[in-house]
Amino acid sequence: MAGSKSESRSAKTENKPSLFANIYLFSYNFIQVFGWSYLLYQLVNHYTSGRTTDTLWNEVRLTVIIFQNAAVLEILNVAIGIVKSNLMLTTFQVFSRVMVVCGILLATPTAPLSPGLPLALLAWSVTEVIRYLYYALNIVGLVPYVLIWCRYTFFIALYPIGITGELLCMYAAQKFVGETQLWSVSLPNKYNFTFSYHYLIIYIMLLYIPLFPQLYLHMFGQRKKIIGTPQSAKAKSS
Numbered sequence: 001m002a003g004s005k006s007e008s009r010s011a012k013t014e015n016k017p018s019l020f021a022n023i024y025l026f027s028y029n030f031i032q033v034f035g036w037s038y039l040l041y042q043l044v045n046h047y048t049s050g051r052t053t054d055t056l057w058n059e060v061r062l063t064v065i066i067f068q069n070a071a072v073l074e075i076l077n078v079a080i081g082i083v084k085s086n087l088m089l090t091t092f093q094v095f096s097r098v099m100v101v102c103g104i105l106l107a108t109p110t111a112p113l114s115p116g117l118p119l120a121l122l123a124w125s126v127t128e129v130i131r132y133l134y135y136a137l138n139i140v141g142l143v144p145y146v147l148i149w150c151r152y153t154f155f156i157a158l159y160p161i162g163i164t165g166e167l168l169c170m171y172a173a174q175k176f177v178g179e180t181q182l183w184s185v186s187l188p189n190k191y192n193f194t195f196s197y198h199y200l201i202i203y204i205m206l207l208y209i210p211l212f213p214q215l216y217l218h219m220f221g222q223r224k225k226i227i228g229t230p231q232s233a234k235a236k237s238s
Contacts, residue, residue, distance in 0.1 A: 032070065
């Protein structure tokens with residue numbers, strides 16, 4: 001029995017990230033908190049200054065490119081085992097956003113003019129400030145209950161808002177792509193290969209129909225697991 005307990009303690013120690021990994025993860029998450037907070041500031045300042053959506057993308061483009069594409073590191077973190085999470089789910093969540101930024105907003109002139117852009121940016125920035133702050137403070141064991149509550153409650157409104165914004169941007173982009181045949185390959189050609197970026201965008205939009213409810217319900221399941229019922233949440237906060 002003593003040997004099995006020793007092996008169990010050894011296994012738990014091996015599963016814990018090293019000091020270097022914790023420093024890296026804390027730094028990464030803290031930088032992301034800064035980046036998404038700055039984007040939220042840019043978004044609010046843009047509209048409170050009386051400007052319109054027509055000029056929003058030019059103002060926030062660099063910030064979005066840097067900090068959204070930096071999220072690709074999360075896939076690597078899970079793949080090498082320093083973060084315990086579902087690799088497929090993490091990959092889908094990251095690349096769906098990267099697709100919107102690089103394949104939709106940067107690729108077409110119509111998507112940045114969509115009313116979906118401010119919706120997506122608002123949902124993304126608030127969600128990511130909370131999420132990355134939660135991750136950073138969790139590493140040092142200093143997560144206040146109010147932050148836990150925000151992380152597992154704000155998604156109820158922010159997730160549908162973000163999805164709506166992304167789909168509106170995609171819809172605005174696919175019209176342009178369909179007219180210009182952007183990044184599409186038609187037959188005949190020497191490779192005997194055909195590809196329609198227009199249809200790919202439509203296919204991705206359709207994927208939201210089965211995937212969104214699953215991810216949304218998954219978050220509700222996580223909320224129930226972490227926060228519990230309203231009665232238990234009150235008990236925890238008191």
